[in-house]
Amino acid sequence: MSTPPLPRRIAHLDMDAFFASVELLRYPQLKGLPVVIGGSPSRNDLALRKQYGERYAEIPVEAFDRLSDYTGRGVITTATYPARTFGVGSAMGMMKAARLCPQAILLPVNFDRYRHYSRLFKSVITSIAPVMENRGVDEVYIDFTEVPGGQEDGGRVLAQRIQQAIFDATQLTCSVGVAPNKLLAKMASEFNKPNGISIVQPEDLETLIWPLSCRKINGIGPKSGAKLERLEIRTIGELAARDRFWLMEQFGKSYGSWLHEAAWGRDDRPVETHSEPVSMSRETTFERDLHAVHDKAELGQIFTWLCQQVAADLKRKGYMGRTIGIKLRYPDFRIATRDHSINHYTADPREIRHAAGQCLKRVDLTRPFRLLGVRVGNLLPNDEALHHNETQVLSHDDATLPLF
DNA sequence: TCTGGGGTCCTAGGACCC
């Protein structure tokens, strides 16, 4: 005797203003104020660190940097809700944000701290609901289907339990959406921010989803959004009303039929608990545009450093790769990439630099550029990579360095 | 108002092999 399968209940959990909230844990004096996170430590940050050490809560509000003090090319990664009321939001250039809210307090990013809290809240989740998919540092999908409480009140009971457990462990709040699939859960988690829960059932499609802008669908970005608008499709309901084959003509077979499925709230992607990295990269935007000839020495140092960083990342995480590539961004924001595959796996900084250097020779270096990046792709875990290297017959033209 | 850094996936043409 088998019982009928339970209806799928998928949650999307999103930490509220994650980076900023983590900072407020140690700077409680900034609660309720407009605060933005972005950039690297300033001279003032370093001075405060020196003066106050670990006594973060004692730093007077007046001593922090203001957004109006910033002069670089950075963007905002997170803004507290008070800052958002000024129109400041993540991914906004800091110079623009400074005009909107010059008095906002500016804190540098602290990835190590965010990673620590990320691990913490995720381990709380998996101790309650084991089937969890990572979507970056501050959000996850969770399969509620088989978890006790996961079907109660559409998933609200379990969502509340998880929210409470995360708060008890971290003092951080999150927003949760529970729906029949990932696509709808992702939209649902936006409905009730911050510290909210929202439940979407299949029959809510027309009332809750169709009135929303197409841009609310995860996978419709600025380009597709603009194209849809040109076709006079603004809401998800308007998208759902269009013929699937017409959409396929406009957007291509694959993306067009996906658009149609998404508008109808259909998505059968599973919650994936494991994933292997495909590539690792390091890139940096210079303080000013640099030129290959005029700024040769500076660029050489940056280039070497990027290669060393990627190599260190690979080694730390236990991976090797066999496709090495570079990326340039020109002042007009156009991007050029070049890559080259070799016949063995490597995580060696000199070998990466050599191969990346060959790639650099194939790109336009007559114009200045603002960003340089180095990437290693086609990754394998160390043991598999080494096994491949031992069994692979070397062909003469692929090796970028003599082996001996 | 000029736009970070780290990723994934898709497309499309060409090489090359069967």
Place this chain on the structure above:
DNA sequence: TCTGGGGTCCTAGGACCC
């Protein structure tokens, strides 16, 4: 001499996401 498809890998660019 001219003409096939299918499959896979490589490369460059682009859209999108957090």
